[in-house]
Amino acid sequence: MKVIILGAGQVGASVAEGLVSEENDITVVDYDAVRLAQLQDRLDLRTVVGNAATPSVLREAGADDADMVIAVTQSDQSNLVACKLAHGVFNVPKRIARLRSRDFLEDASLLSTDNFAVDFALCPEQVITEYIRRLIEFPEALQVLNFARNRVSLVAVRAYEGGLLVGKQIKEMRDLLPPEMDARIAAIFRGDQPVFPEGETVVQAGDEVFLLAAAEHIRPVLRQLRRMMNPVQRIMIAGGGNIGLRLAKSLEKRYEIKLLEGRKDRAELLAGELDNTLVLLGDATDEELLERENIAEMDLFLAMTNDDEDNIMSGSLAKRLGCKRVVALINRRAYAEMIEGGPIDIGISPAHVSIGTLLAHVRQGDVAEVHSLRRGAAEALEIVAHGDAATSKVIGKRIDQIDWPHGVTVAAIVRHFDRAIVIGQTDDWTAITRHGEVVIAHHDTVIEADDHVIVFCTRKKVVRKVEKLFQVGFHFF
Incomplete structure (x- = not known):
């Protein structure tokens, strides 16, 4: 596939890295020649220096026969104009734009083919907000993803020393859960190395364990298998930029929020925008300020500024002063890998959190969801199985009969996705319903047509092979 990426920042570079590894023909456009040269030194791709929102630059980048344009520059206007040109002048089949402005995100008609012709709009700030909200709901988690x-x-x-699973084989997990619950250890990482999760695999203290279950079972499963942390009630956010503001708005009705902002004019704007958040003017690396605002009583400190060093400093200080849990935005991958697990409990890479949402619209075949794991080292895919036993390599076969690439685990299947299934009741009258039946995958599980299959790839290089397995052909005999 021939893809043009407009913008070589964190998101653009991450997308380029992910797509180059899957044998796509990639061209990256940016104003910054130095940044492009650094990208080209690392990856096998073409670069073009120039304004991404001009026809001549798009033509030089190969828009005449491109399959897709991904516009992820820092400017909403440039991204919108580029998509409009890609559609109207070059007839590029698919166009994706990164957008921050609510005006465009909240009015779908502006993105229609009659206007800016954007097939999919990515808002990284909103994706990160939802990601952090899930972490708050599961305070013991390192990552929370939905399919x-x-x-x-x-x-x-x-996995912690003394935990129920530590020192036991994975197959013993069934004995630790109630009969009505089923769950799967979909992946294990020991240090930087993936450990393929088989029945005889023994979980060790310190392992990063990925547990998967139906949404209604995941909390009870966690409660059975590990010690639980107290629910989050008090949160301090450092940084009142776009992400900090979005977070405060989405959390303030449910939690007690304090928001630190160092710029007076911005702090005044935030105070006017927020209803139930205490906005404080000050520096999050100021020890006296943190102590005065009772940082030791906070359940969670979110370092959300645009500066990695400030986030690391303020997060480390908050932890030293007694805050229970610290999450920091870290753009540089080397920083995130270095600090996570120390004073910073979780380092979040905005680019890698956002990229999964985008990749679901890029991948071949019917990929419904993509999640980046381990800062991009691994991926989890939700793929819809189409066709029948004659046209598909997976339909009608048991999981252990399929030639999966090494490092791939099938964790679960959602079947009858269009059917509402009752999973409980809130009272005598109100039923709790969900769409689809969750089948935790085992070796003898048979894949059926239209199943949503959740697959884990501990190495990104095998993603393309998995996608090919699910592609429908004329016949397979």
């Missing part, structure tokens, strides 16, 4: 429209949940946790 099949929230029908299935995946939670990554650290």
Whole structure:
């Protein structure tokens, strides 16, 4: 596939890295020649220096025969104009734009083919906000991801000394859960190395364990298998930029929020925008300020500024002063890998959190969901199985009969996705319903047509092979 990426920032570079590894023909456009040269030194791709929103630059980048344009520059206007040109002048089949402005995100008609012709709008700030909200709901988790429209949940946790699973084989997990619950260890990472999760695999203290279950079961499963942390009630946010403001707005009705902002004019704007958040003017690296605002009583500190060093400094200080849990935005991958697990409990890479949402619209075949794991080292895919036994390599076969690439685990299937299934009741009259039946995958599970199959790839290089397995052909005999 021939893809043009407009913008070589964090998101653009991450998308380029992910797509180059899957044998796509990639061209990256940016104003910054130095940044492009650095990208070209690392990856096998073409670069073009220039304004991404001009026809001549798009033509030089190969828009005449491109399959897709991904506009992820820092400017909403440039991204919109580029998509409009890609559609109207070059007839590029698919156009994706990164957008921050609510005006465009909240009015779908502006993105229609009659206007800016954007097939999919990515708002990284909103994606990160939802990501952090899920972490708050599961305070013991390192990562929380959803599949099949929230029908299935995946939670990554650290195995601790004395935990029920530590020192036991994975197949013993069934004995620790009630009969009505089923769950799957979909992946294990020991240090930087993936450990393929088989029945005889022994979980060790310190392992990063990815647990998957139906959404209604994931919390009870976690409660059975590990010690639980107290629910989050008090949150301090450092940084009142776009992400900090979005977070405060989405959380303030449910939690007690304090928001630190160092710029007076911005703090005044935030105070006017927020209803139930205490906005404080000050520096999050100021020890006296944190102590005065009772940082030791906070359940969670979110370092959300645009500066990695400030986030690391303020997060480390908050932890030293007694805050229970610290999450920091870290753009540089080397920083995130270095600090996570120390004073910073979780380092979030905005680019890698956002990229999964985008990749679901890029991947071949019917990929419904993509999640980046381990800062891009691995991926979890939700793929719809189409066709029948004659046209598909997977339909009608048991999981252990399929030639999966090494490092691939099938964790679960959501079946009858269009059917509402009652999973409980709130009272005598109100039923709790979800769409689809969750089948935790085992070796003898048979894949059926239209199943949503959740697959884990501990190495990104095998993603393309998995997609090919699910492609429908004329016949397979």
